[in-house]
Amino acid sequence: MNAPQVARMTARSREAAADWSAVTFGERERRLRRWAAELARSRAALVATIREETGKPAADAELELLVGLEHLAWTARRARRTLRPRRVSPGLLAAEHRARVERRPLGVVGVIGPWNYPALTPLGVLAGVLAAGNAAVFKPSEHTTETGRALVDAFERANPGSAGTLRLLTGGARAGEALCRAGVDKVAFIGSTRTGRAVMAACADSLTPVVLECGGNDALIVGEDADVRAAARAAVWGAFSNAGQTCAGVERIYVARAVGEEFIAALTAELAPVRAGLHYGRLTTGEQEKVVRVHVEDATAHGGRFLFGGPESFRTSGVVDPVVLTDVPEGRPAVQEETFGPVAVVRLVRDLDEGLTLANAVPQALGAAVFSRSADESVAARLRAGMVSVNGVLTFGGIPGLPFGGNGASGFGRVHGREGLMEFTSAQAVTVRRAHLTGSGLTRLRSPWWKRPVLRALIRLRHG
Template sequence: MVRVIYPHAVSRDMGSRPIINVHNPATLEKVGQAVSTLPEEVPGLVEKARQAQSDWAIRPLAERTKILRQVQSALVDRADEMAELVSQETGKPFMESLATDIMNAISVADFAIGRVEHLFRESKVDLGKLSSPMRLLGRSSYLVPRPLGVIGLITPWNYPLAIPYSQAMMCLAAGNAVLIKPSSTTPLTALRMRELMEESGSPPMLVQVAIGAGTEVGEAVASSTVDRIIFTGHTEVGRRIMTLASQRLTPITLELGGKDAFIVMKDADLNRTAKAACWGSFVNCGQTCAAIKRIYVHRSILDKFTALLVKEVRSLRQGYDINDPTISVGPMISERAVLDMEVQVSRAMEQGAKVLVGGKRTEGLPGHFFEPTLLSIPTQNMDIVRQETFGPIVAIMTFDTEEEAVRMANDSAFALNGSVWTADLEQGRRLATTLKAGTVMVNNVAYTYGLGATPWGGRGESGFGRTHGDMGFEELVERQHLHVDKGKFSSEIWWPPYEKENLEAMRDFTGLIFNGKRDRLLHRLLNVRRLMRR
C-alpha cells in the first residue's frame, strides 16, 4: 500500500510542491510519498507550536500526564502497525523495528511521563555559609522549573520512531511544544506518529512536523526562533547546524557519530561476548551511532574469540521479509551508503587489513545490501579505525595489557559508548571509568538508549549535551532563580549613601560570615543592623 501523509502546513491540493517519494531500501519498492514543507513556512510552524505551548504549559500536571499516558497507550496498542511502517521505510527486520524502535520509544516515554511531578518540583537553594544570616534577614532562594517553549528536533533516518518519539515525549512532559524535522528518507513514520499523538489526545499543533531536505528545511529549523535544538546525526552536519543556531544564540544538544570500542579481557565469557559483539556490530546493519566498530581482544584469547565471532557472523541471515522472524540483518539505507562501505573495505585492505568475513555487496538481493564484515587490523593507525563507519564493518585488534587496551580505546575523536567484557566486575568497573565515552557498559552493549532514566550522549566528535534521564530533562527546562525577601529592613549596607560606617559594617559582616571572627560579635551585629534600618 502506498501511503500519502500530509504535514500540517500543506494543503491537500499539492500544487507545485516538491514530493518526496519513499522507497524501501531492501526491495526498492515505493512505500509512499510525503509533501515537502517549504523553508519559508518554518517560522509559521514555530509560531503555531508556540501558541499551542502557551496553553499546554499552564495546564495542571495531572491533566498533561493523563494526555501523555493516552498517547503512550495508543502507541503500545499500535506497536505492530508502527513497526511495520518503520521496516518498510528502513528495510530493517521486523524484530529490530519492534525492539529497537518501538520498545525503546515506549520505554523512554514511560520514564518521562512518570518523572513529570518530580521535574516540576520547586527546590530551595542551599546558600552555604550565608544560609543562617539570610534566614535571619528573612530571605530565601528557590529554583523554579519552567518550560523553554518550542524545541526543534532534527532527527535521522536510522531510528525513525525511537528518536523523534522519545525526544518529543520528553519535551512534552517538560511542558514544551516540538517542531520535528525528520529525515527526508523516512518521513512517513514521523508523520504517522504525529497523527497518532493527536488522535489519542495530544493538543492540535503542539507537535509540528516539517518535511524536506536537511539543507533546506533542516537549516530553516536551525535558523528559526525555536528555544532549543536537539540534533541527531552526522558530525559534519551537526557542525553546520550549530553554526546556524549560534546566529540566534539558540542552545543546542548534539548527538553525533560514534566509533565504539569493545574490550575483551582474557577471563571474559567468550561465547556470550562473541554473541554480543555480533549483535552490537550489525544491529540495524551497523547503521547505529552506538554500534561496535573497534574490537580489542587480549592476545591470549584472540584466535579462540575470533573463531567464535566469525561463526556468529556467518550465521546471520540477511534479507527482507516482515513475516520471516529469522532474518537478522537488513539493508543499507541507500546505494551511496553501499558504495561508501566498498571504498572503506578497499582502503582498509590497501593499508594491510585482512577480511575475515564479508567485505562486499550481498549477492542475490534486490536492494542496497552489504555483507556483515569483520576485518583483522594490524595497526590502530588506519582509516577504518579513525574515520566514522556507518555500516556493517567492524575491525578487530589485539592488546597485551590493560593500559594498552585503554590507550587504544581512547585514541579516537569519537566518544559515545564503549564496553568492557570480563568475569572480574571490579576490574570491569575500573577499566570502564578510564574510558572516554558518555556511556560505558560492563558485559553488555549498545542497549541503554532504551533505559529512559539513564543519560544519553557523548563528547568530542560524538557531540555534547544529553537526552534521556534527569540530565536530559535539565536541557528542556529553565531553572529560574527566585529570591524572596520579606522586607524586614528599610536599607542594605551596600546601598547609598556610602559612609565610613558602611565600610566598617561590610568588613564586619565579611569577617563574621567567612572567617568566623567572633571578637566584638555583638558590636558587629548591632552595627550591621543599624545601617540596614536607616
C-alpha cells in the same frame, strides 16, 4: 517545506506552547500516556511503515517501538519530580530571603530526527520536550517521513485538544536549516557529525542553543579475564544489529592477546549463520553503502585482512553480509571514522589497559563497552565516552533513566533521563524577602556606620 512555511509553522507552535505550558504535570502525563497507548494500538501499521522505509526486520522494528514507548512512559511519569521547584539555602548574607530554583519551559523546540531508528530516537527526545512543557516542531529524516508522520498523527488522535503542540515538518537539509533559523528556542539534532556541524552553524546566527547527539565510533574492549563467549555474542549484536546502523554500535574491538584466538573463534562461530536480509535488514540509503564500501576497500588496500566475510559480502544493492577486518592501521578511516554499516575491526592488544588507550584515540566519544570479570564502574572513568556498558553492549540505551549522549565529535548535551528533561527547560533563580533584618544594610548605597567593620569581621571570621 520551504522557509516561509517553516516560519509560519513555528509561529503557530508558539501559540500552542503557551497553552501546553499551562497544563499541569499530571495532565501532561495523562496525555503522553494516551499517546503511548495509541502508538501501541497502531503497532502493526507503524511496524510496517518502519520496515518499508528502513528495511529492518519486523522483530527489530517492534523492539525499537517497545524501547521508545518505555522512554516515553518513564519521562511522562518522572517529569514532575525532576522539574519541581528546588529550595536553596540563602546563606548568611541573604538570610532574610527565601530562595529557590524554578525550571521553566523554553517555548518551542525543533527536533531533527534520524533515519536509523525513526521511532525510538524521536520518541525519546520528544518525550522530554513535551513533558517539560514545550511545543515541538519535529522534522524526521527525509528517508523516514512516513514514520514521523505516524508518530505525530498518533499524538493528535490521542489528544485532539492539544492540536499544534506537536507539528510535523517535512523535507531535507533545507527544511532543517529553515527550522534552525525560524526562531525556535532550542534545536535537538540526532544524526551524523557532519550534519551536526551544519545544524550548529545555522543556529549560531541567532544564538539558538542546540543539543547534538552525533555519530559514534564505539569500541568494545575484551580483557584477559573476560567471559569470551559472552563478549563474542555481545560483539555480534552490538556491531551487526540494524545492519550496523547504530550510532552507539560497536565498530572497533580490542581483544587482549591472551584470549585473542578464543575470541576470534567464538566470534566467527556466532557470525557463521548470520545473513543480511534475514537476521538484519538492508542498508537504508545508497550513500551509506558507498561509505561502507570505501572503508572496507581502503582498509584492505593498506594491509587489512578479512577475518570474516569478504568482497562477496556485498551481495546486492544495500544487502551486505557481516564483514570483520583485522590488521587495519589505526589511522585508516575504518578505524578513525564511523562506518555505520555491518563492519567491525578487530585488533589484538597487550591487555585491557592498551585497549582502553586505543579506545580513546579517536575524535568521537559516544559509547563504549568493556568485558572483564574484574571490571566495575571504575573502568568507565578511564574511557572518554558519554556512556559505558560493562559486560554488556548498548544496555545504557534501553534504560530510560540514563542520559544518552557523548563528547568530542559525538556532540554535546543529553537526551533521556533527568538530564534529558533538564535540557528542555531553563533555570530561573527566584528570591522572596520574608523579613527585614539588619543585614539588609549591607546592600544600601547610604551605608550605615557599622557596614565596613562588619564586612571586615565577616571576611576574617568566615574565610580568613
